[in-house]
Amino acid sequence: MVLDQFAPAGVLLLIAIALTFIILNISRVFGPHNPTTRKTDAYESGMAPIGPAVRRLPVKFYLVGVLFILFDVEVIFFLPWSVVFRDLGFYGLAVMGLFTLILTVGLIYEWKKGALEWE
Amino acid sequence: MAEMTAPTTGPTTDMSQWQGSLDELRGLVSDRAMTGETMLLNMGPHHPSTHGVLRLLLELDGEEVVSCLPDVGFLHTGIEKNIESKTYEKGVTLTDRMDYLAPMSNNMAFNLAVEKLVDLDVPPRGQVIRVICLELTRIQSHLVWLGTHAIDMGAMSVFLYCFRERERILDMFEMLSGQRMMGSYFRPGGVWRDLRPEFLPALEDFLDYFPAKIEDYEKLLTSNPLWLDRTQGVGIIEPDVALAWGVSGPSLRGSGVNWDIRKAMPYSGYENYEFNVPLGEHGDVYDRYIIRIQEMRESLKIIRQAIDNLPDGPFRSENRKFVPPPRTELGQSMEAVIHHFKLWTEGFSAPDDEVFVAIESPRGEIGCYIHGTGGTMPRKVRFKTPSFMHIQAIPVMSEGHMIADLVGIIGSVDIVLGDCDR
Amino acid sequence: MGVTPKLGNLGVVTTGLEDAVNWARTGATWPLLFGLACCAIEYMSTQAGNYDLARFGMELNRASPRQADLMIVAGRVTRKMAPVVRQLYDQMSDPKWVISMGDCASCGGVYNNYAVVQGVDEIIPVDVYVAGCPPRPEQLMHGILTLHEKIKGERIADWA
Amino acid sequence: MNIPDPLDPVAALNAAHPDAIKDTKTFRDELTIIIEPQDVPTVLRYLRDTPGLIYNYLSDISPVDYYPEYDRPARFGVSYHIYSMLYNRRLRVKTFVEEDEPVVPTATTIWPGANWLEREAHDMMGIVFDGHPDLRRLLMPADWDGHPHRRDYPLGYETIQFSFNVEEIMKHKPFAKE
Numbered sequence: 001m002v003l004d005q006f007a008p009a010g011v012l013l014l015i016a017i018a019l020t021f022i023i024l025n026i027s028r029v030f031g032p033h034n035p036t037t038r039k040t041d042a043y044e045s046g047m048a049p050i051g052p053a054v055r056r057l058p059v060k061f062y063l064v065g066v067l068f069i070l071f072d073v074e075v076i077f078f079l080p081w082s083v084v085f086r087d088l089g090f091y092g093l094a095v096m097g098l099f100t101l102i103l104t105v106g107l108i109y110e111w112k113k114g115a116l117e118w119e
Numbered sequence: 120m121a122e123m124t125a126p127t128t129g130p131t132t133d134m135s136q137w138q139g140s141l142d143e144l145r146g147l148v149s150d151r152a153m154t155g156e157t158m159l160l161n162m163g164p165h166h167p168s169t170h171g172v173l174r175l176l177l178e179l180d181g182e183e184v185v186s187c188l189p190d191v192g193f194l195h196t197g198i199e200k201n202i203e204s205k206t207y208e209k210g211v212t213l214t215d216r217m218d219y220l221a222p223m224s225n226n227m228a229f230n231l232a233v234e235k236l237v238d239l240d241v242p243p244r245g246q247v248i249r250v251i252c253l254e255l256t257r258i259q260s261h262l263v264w265l266g267t268h269a270i271d272m273g274a275m276s277v278f279l280y281c282f283r284e285r286e287r288i289l290d291m292f293e294m295l296s297g298q299r300m301m302g303s304y305f306r307p308g309g310v311w312r313d314l315r316p317e318f319l320p321a322l323e324d325f326l327d328y329f330p331a332k333i334e335d336y337e338k339l340l341t342s343n344p345l346w347l348d349r350t351q352g353v354g355i356i357e358p359d360v361a362l363a364w365g366v367s368g369p370s371l372r373g374s375g376v377n378w379d380i381r382k383a384m385p386y387s388g389y390e391n392y393e394f395n396v397p398l399g400e401h402g403d404v405y406d407r408y409i410i411r412i413q414e415m416r417e418s419l420k421i422i423r424q425a426i427d428n429l430p431d432g433p434f435r436s437e438n439r440k441f442v443p444p445p446r447t448e449l450g451q452s453m454e455a456v457i458h459h460f461k462l463w464t465e466g467f468s469a470p471d472d473e474v475f476v477a478i479e480s481p482r483g484e485i486g487c488y489i490h491g492t493g494g495t496m497p498r499k500v501r502f503k504t505p506s507f508m509h510i511q512a513i514p515v516m517s518e519g520h521m522i523a524d525l526v527g528i529i530g531s532v533d534i535v536l537g538d539c540d541r
Numbered sequence: 542m543g544v545t546p547k548l549g550n551l552g553v554v555t556t557g558l559e560d561a562v563n564w565a566r567t568g569a570t571w572p573l574l575f576g577l578a579c580c581a582i583e584y585m586s587t588q589a590g591n592y593d594l595a596r597f598g599m600e601l602n603r604a605s606p607r608q609a610d611l612m613i614v615a616g617r618v619t620r621k622m623a624p625v626v627r628q629l630y631d632q633m634s635d636p637k638w639v640i641s642m643g644d645c646a647s648c649g650g651v652y653n654n655y656a657v658v659q660g661v662d663e664i665i666p667v668d669v670y671v672a673g674c675p676p677r678p679e680q681l682m683h684g685i686l687t688l689h690e691k692i693k694g695e696r697i698a699d700w701a
Numbered sequence: 702m703n704i705p706d707p708l709d710p711v712a713a714l715n716a717a718h719p720d721a722i723k724d725t726k727t728f729r730d731e732l733t734i735i736i737e738p739q740d741v742p743t744v745l746r747y748l749r750d751t752p753g754l755i756y757n758y759l760s761d762i763s764p765v766d767y768y769p770e771y772d773r774p775a776r777f778g779v780s781y782h783i784y785s786m787l788y789n790r791r792l793r794v795k796t797f798v799e800e801d802e803p804v805v806p807t808a809t810t811i812w813p814g815a816n817w818l819e820r821e822a823h824d825m826m827g828i829v830f831d832g833h834p835d836l837r838r839l840l841m842p843a844d845w846d847g848h849p850h851r852r853d854y855p856l857g858y859e860t861i862q863f864s865f866n867v868e869e870i871m872k873h874k875p876f877a878k879e
Contacts (some may be wrong), residue, residue, distance in 0.1 A: 045163025282589030365814030655857030
């Protein structure tokens with residue numbers, strides 16, 4: 001059955017999952033725990049923090065975050081393409097070139113709009 | 120397009136729980152902190168890049184520092200109060216621990232003040248040995264500054280190189296005084312004992328070995344685009360603002376003010392060495408960096424000139440009223456035994472008057488003010504230290520910058536908290 | 542550490558759980574990045590290339606107390622800094638040890654006055670005292686090795 | 702540009718503010734001018750701004766306590782060490798303040814750098830600088846009482862532990878509980 005070719009891969013997967021599970025929890029089993037109130041306090045270089053930790057943040061962080069996600073996803077598309085780069089020949093190059101061109105236009109627009117400037 | 124109405128500001132964060140500590144800061148930080156719009160963050164006593172136990176209460180608008188409130192005193196050990204209950208000779212060991220990166224320049228300030236108070240002269244050999252040790256201390260202090268400044272900004276390897284060279288200087292100090300850092304090698308009247316025979320050869324090959332190492336640091340950092348972006352145009356302080364805030368030393372020369380106490384008011388024979396004083400133009404972090412690298416080269420030049428004409432003769436003044444006689448003399452003369460006994464039990468007495476002496480420590484102008492009581496213990500010893508004024512000036516340089524630049528600014532003014540809190 | 546090779550030359554090594562855990566703990570005691578005064582500079586020299594604390598698995602100075610298991614109090618603890626030192630010690634995760642480096646941390650040293658806590662053992666329990674002002678790098682390493690001996694001697698009942 | 706030749710500070714001050722200087726003293730060729738506390742700002746501003754003097758750098762503010770018996774006009778002496786970079790000379794302007802109302806007008810209006818120097822003098826010696834933006838304690842903890850560098854403040858000395866007295870000292874030495 002074609003399935004048994006994948007038996008080793010399945011076993012490997014199981015071992016991997018079991019190993020990570022063991023490693024993560026071995027310290028929880030053997031390690032000491034005494035979460036005193038002072039220990040679970042907020043650490044701010046040894047002083048008492050002023051103000052809540054969760055607060056309204058400037059929108060700049062969100063803008064940079066979104067732009068990063070956008071170009072990160074673009075890189076994900078490059079990975080499978082680079083594996084079969086030789087066999088696709090010129091056709092593959094043209095398609096990915098178009099894909100990159102579209103995103104580069106987006107980059108130039110946002111650069112000129114000043115979204116990358118921090119102030 | 121429809122006119123964009125300003126987004127209605129939702130309920131600002133509820134700050135009632137921290138009202139107590141907010142009221143204390145009422146006048147010091149801007150009012151946006153009171154409503155919780157800007158974040159109050161403690162870049163506190165335990166922080167990797169504050170070069171000691173300095174606490175900066177930062178008011179942050181996102182990444183940008185709106186206002187910065189330094190709080191010092193976490194290393195105040197009452198050195199000046201302790202010296203008041205010690206004789207002048209015993210007080211020297213306490214001054215080592217003040218600016219622990221340049222122990223010998225604190226010694227120098229204290230000893231010069233004592234010598235001026237009791238009008239004690241230092242023989243030429245003693246003065247030249249002092250100049251050699253001061254310049255070695257300057258190089259060693261600049262090496263620690265460069266190492267920590269670079270590692271704060273991410274250049275890890277520079278730290279290891281700088282400390283490797285520093286070990287050679289510490290070995291030389293150990294030859295002189297038996298202690299790597301806190302040698303208490305300078306005493307009122309000169310130095311504690313003569314140069315050891317193996318000191319000068321070790322110093323000779325350090326002088327041949329070290330210039331190439333400064334080239335390495337320059338190769339690593341000076342034309343490194345990352346370093347240039349992080350340091351050029353950051354933490355600018357204009358000359359008149361720097362003078363008004365009492366900044367001194369390489370940080371002041373970074374803004375272009377040509378004031379080096381070794382040139383302006385030479386002490387311990389600095390007038391007969393020729394060296395030039397590097398100056399910056401913009402007063403930013405990069406200029407202060409370049410100046411200290413140049414200063415290391417100038418110190419090498421001074422040491423070279425000092426070694427070439429090292430006079431022989433006594434290394435400490437022969438005036439037995441203030442300087443205990445060497446042990447060999449104790450066997451021969453009765454006066455020596457009397458002087459020895461008096462100086463080591465009671466110490467010498469100084470007039471009931473005041474004296475202020477300032478010298479050029481690696482960080483800036485360190486001044487020592489001594490007021491005698493007529494007896495053997497001082498009435499008041501006060502050290503004016505450069506790091507004290509530089510920490511006070513950090514907010515002036517850092518408002519409007521980002522936190523990452525603040526780290527560079529702290530590194531560039533080269534502060535040591537023992538120096539600031541005494 | 543009782544390492545007894547068993548089952549001939551199959552290369553299987555067995556040891557007690559206690560020894561294994563204690564060995565792991567001495568192998569990589571990450572110190573808290575906590576320098577106060579002059580001893581901190583000597584501590585940095587011990588950390589740097591010539592004396593190289595990396596040999597003991599201690600080259601990573603963790604800045605946050607959550608990830609550090611050894612606090613080296615390097616320098617003089619003043620009255621204003623004492624609550625901060627106690628807070629940092631409390632916020633360190635168990636198991637944690639303390640080396641008091643230098644005379645000022647161990648007994649107030651040269652500063653017998655109003656501003657300095659006369660010995661950090663007044664505020665936090667100390668495992669190893671290292672003498673010296675500042676202690677030479679070799680002295681600090683000797684202190685660290687004595688701490689390793691102490692860790693190796695700990696029993697399961699102490700911490701399980 | 703021509704630099705005006707340096708004036709003698711005492712003569713210039715006597716000309717400008719006739720009764721400002723109470724006494725002058727030179728010791729080891731250091732000039733000290735003694736003035737009244739209330740005209741500290743005017744004298745310092747005059748010394749900083751007049752063309753022939755230009756003492757533009759405030760090195761230090763050093764308070765002194767003449768506690769047990771003093772032959773000085775008052776118990777506390779506050780000396781301002783100023784330095785003229787142009788003419789490369791130093792000067793000490795000294796005032797004496799009484800023990801019960803040690804008040805000196807602030808110098809932060811002339812040099813902002815004097816802010817912390819005055820805060821430390823207040824913290825250590827208890828000298829009040831009126832007009833100072835935020836006169837809080839600088840080096841000691843905020844809730845500390847007393848001013849440590851006064852001569853009548855005890856050093857806080859603890860008896861040293863030797864072999865013969867180690868028991869009683871260990872008895873009441875506070876050890877940290879876990």
